[in-house]
Amino acid sequence: MPEGPLIRLVELVRRELGAKNARIEIGGDPPDAPDVLWRELGSGWRIVALFDGPPSDVEEHRARLETLVESFAGLATGVAHVDQPSGRIPVAQALAASLADLAARAGGGDAVVIDMTSPVLWGSSDASRDPEEDVAAALKAAVVEERARAAGLDLAALLVAGEGSLGPALAKAPISEGMAAEFGREIRAIRRRAGQTVRTAAGWRRYVLVARSMTVARRLVAESSHPAHLRESVHEDGFGLLTRAFANIYLLVIAFDGPFSELHAEAATLHALPRIERLVLSLPPAPPSPGGPDGRAAQVVALRPRVKRRK
Structure with missing residues (x-):
């Protein structure tokens, strides 16, 4: 067992x-x-x-x-039994489906898999995401979201505003002209980094929520003395998350837009995590970026857990 x-x-x-x-x-x-x-x-x-x-x-x-x-129905008879990924659909799609099922069962807005350091977004329950979207873009969006929240702005509403209405909307906001111009540049940058996906207001709200969740999860990793065993939850007004580390380097993050039952979300997570872990470990290595910071060609690096050797 x-x-x-x-x-x-x-x-x-x-x-x-x-x-x-x-x-x-x-x-x-x-x-x-x-x-x-x-x-x-x-x-x-x-x-x-x-x-x-x-x-x-x-x-x-x-x-x-x-x-x-x-x-935890079925725990004793095989909660740890994980079917091999079906050859009928790609592993990434199977992972997305498993994450979507988990998000629904936990009552969350989205569920994603990231790791503790790289920009790779390994999986998401949001099928509308552009394949090029990554964690780095989300972390930058979360910084803007935090500043917008402090200024009393609804970032999701501004992100969905058309180019012709963005300037007037910022002009009406209770911020200085210089800050409005800066937010305008940052909002356009978020749109570019988010790829070609066309999002509604609800879609952008979901994007911002998950970006904030990834940022908080990474912060919890940085603050933890045992990040490979991280198990944390956050409950705030209009925001919550449940995150669990697995396979030494990965993080499962469930984002919530309001109060949630930690007991219910924990149970759903434990039921789904074995299959999610198997699927993540079955993914191919992340593709390299066009080039490294020193201008040399980047190399593929497979992020996989370290194997502890017996002494």
């Missing part, structure tokens, strides 16, 4: 139910004590929550345990 998802399930049960301890069992008779709750996982496996005494509201705790376990 998969240790990682099971350990996380145990952690969630203990935390969300306020249990003294929790564990996974197989076989034997189920526990029968007033300070214990349990739930069958399937194939003879069950999860057991132990309390210091009988829970104050047994039915409420049992219902919460039921909801959590249902979110």
